[in-house]
Amino acid sequence: MTEKREYTDDYPEKTLYLPGPTEVREDVIEAMAEPMFGHRMDRMTDLYTTIVEDTKEFLDTDQDVIVLTASGTEFWEATTLNLVDDRMLVPTSGAFSERQANVAERLGKTVDRIEYEWGTAVKPEDVREALEASDEGYDAVGMVMNETSTGVRNPVEEVGDLLGEYPDTYFVVDAISCLGGDYVVPEEHNIDALFTSSQKAFAMPPGLAITTVSEDAYERELETDSASWYGGFQRCLDYYDRKGQTHSTPAIPLMLAYRKQMKHMLEEGHKARDQRHREMAEYTREWAREHFGLYAEEGYRSQTVTAVENTQGIDVAATIEAVSEQYDLVFSNGYGSIGEETFRIGHMGEHTVESVRELTDAIEDVAGL
Numbered sequence: 001m002t003e004k005r006e007y008t009d010d011y012p013e014k015t016l017y018l019p020g021p022t023e024v025r026e027d028v029i030e031a032m033a034e035p036m037f038g039h040r041m042d043r044m045t046d047l048y049t050t051i052v053e054d055t056k057e058f059l060d061t062d063q064d065v066i067v068l069t070a071s072g073t074e075f076w077e078a079t080t081l082n083l084v085d086d087r088m089l090v091p092t093s094g095a096f097s098e099r100q101a102n103v104a105e106r107l108g109k110t111v112d113r114i115e116y117e118w119g120t121a122v123k124p125e126d127v128r129e130a131l132e133a134s135d136e137g138y139d140a141v142g143m144v145m146n147e148t149s150t151g152v153r154n155p156v157e158e159v160g161d162l163l164g165e166y167p168d169t170y171f172v173v174d175a176i177s178c179l180g181g182d183y184v185v186p187e188e189h190n191i192d193a194l195f196t197s198s199q200k201a202f203a204m205p206p207g208l209a210i211t212t213v214s215e216d217a218y219e220r221e222l223e224t225d226s227a228s229w230y231g232g233f234q235r236c237l238d239y240y241d242r243k244g245q246t247h248s249t250p251a252i253p254l255m256l257a258y259r260k261q262m263k264h265m266l267e268e269g270h271k272a273r274d275q276r277h278r279e280m281a282e283y284t285r286e287w288a289r290e291h292f293g294l295y296a297e298e299g300y301r302s303q304t305v306t307a308v309e310n311t312q313g314i315d316v317a318a319t320i321e322a323v324s325e326q327y328d329l330v331f332s333n334g335y336g337s338i339g340e341e342t343f344r345i346g347h348m349g350e351h352t353v354e355s356v357r358e359l360t361d362a363i364e365d366v367a368g369l
Helices: 026-033 042-059 073-083 095-106 124-133 156-163 215-223 233-243 252-268 270-291 316-327 353-367
Strands: 064-069 087-092 110-115 140-144 170-174 193-197 208-213 305-309 342-346
Touching: 026 252, 042 064, 042 233, 042 252, 064 233, 064 252, 073 095, 073 140, 073 170, 073 193, 073 208, 073 215, 087 095, 087 124, 095 110, 095 140, 095 170, 110 124, 124 156, 140 156, 156 170, 170 215, 208 252, 215 233, 252 270, 270 305, 270 353, 316 342, 316 353, 342 353
Parallel strands: 087 110, 087 140, 140 170, 170 193
Antiparallel strands: 064 208, 193 208, 305 342
């Protein structure tokens, strides 16, 4: 039985190098402190239309955008309910792709997996083989772009390109731990729903889920007998077209923070933000090669989170605790069964090569490297 642990307001400030949540700018945090207003007021229309249209501009997309009060997990569920009648194909190569498959099964869908060892990337030729081998076909292919548990960056662009040959199969991409730090434009690669969470590479407070929606995906939902109620494309987008607001009460302070941070992101630009993340990833990989190893397959490594293979056998949990206590910097252990075999450094959001170097220097000191 879990017992109450009183929140005290007396905690040291820590700099986060997690695979999310990540650091948030001070002015973005301060934006949440505006006086409250009604979610059906004109002021809300101004706020919501601003963040939706700014997101489309940042992502260089003409697809519709939905921003909901939820975690990105909402769109695992909603996209499955909206686009999958019976069958879904999901390549699994880590904890989160497996969870995407599990969500679809819990919703009563038949899920065929293409299973890979952790640390290995999805191969487009395997997806093609599975599509060609299926007599029934698939309503959708679900794929994780950035496998947070292993530091693998899957080739969603190549898979999306081949799905152009299968117009009746929709492409759903979980980009939760990379969108905003890794450049992709959904319509250029036949992606029908590309979704993320605010607390990852967008560098906002947690609590908002964001997705793009293709016209084909919207039309597909119109043809179905059932769909997600909260995350239904039609319900969200039709309400936006009529009112410029969300259909249900949103977390207004979080959307105020979103507005502030998206202006920063627009100023930097999608491609420039991608380049900064690329530079952080390259630095972190070089450091890992020098002192440890890299868990993810060569050529398929994430721009936003590096899974470092613990080749030196350090005590990962003790090192994380010591770095936190001595330097007030926080990074992450490996995920699940590879918790001591790896550790993970999140280099996403507003971090730079210089700020990531502060962490790696601290790890070197504590671990005696």
